[in-house]
Amino acid sequence: MNDMPFVAHPDLQRAVLFHGHYCPGLAIGYRAAIEGLTLLGTERAEDEELLCIVENDSCAVDGIQVITGCTFGKGNLVFRDYGKHVYTFAVRPSGRAVRLSLRPRDNAESDRLSRDDTASRILSKARDDLFDVREFTLDMPPTAERHNSVLCDVCGEPVMSTRTHRFGGQTLCRPCGEQHHE
Ligand SMILES: [Zn+2]
Ligand SMILES: [Zn+2]
DSSP states (O other): OOSOTTOOSHHHHHHHHHHSSOOHHHHHHHHHHHHHHHHHTOOOOSSSSEEEEESOOSTHHHHHHHHHOOOTTTTOEEEOOOOOOEEEEEETTTOEEEEEEEOOOOHHHHHHSOHHHHHHHHHHSOHHHHEEEEEEEOOOOOOOOOOOEEEOTTTOOEEEGGGOEEETTEEEOHHHHHHHHO
């Protein structure tokens, strides 16, 4: 990844390595993450002390995960399928939160510029030109649940107890349960 002079900051380099390429979406997520952490005066989440709600599943979310430590695996990344560049960050236990909503973009400008230039333009914009920012207090959802595994009576594979269902006196995992209903 030496041919990326525009990707100077090590944090952004980590995001590009994780995501696979440099693009406007990643730049939006990177900026939202940096601004969110800055506004909340907090750092990357080691555990679940920080929560992020994303309203799309675009390239941007990879930038969010790398920079904030709010990840799919940890359960402190909440996905809402609204198709919007809106990112809400909140800290536990207070629920102090900030919501960043991408301002309407100049589509003609994006069409004229290369992908790299569009991304770099996003990185260089002032925060308030890029996002509409709102601070509020979020009603915090519970932290990720951890449950014991039980064995599925059909495939024999361990499955989280809360993801099983009973069918004909058996405990089934979801895939096996779905086959039974066909
Ligand atoms: Zn991308
Ligand atoms: Zn099964």
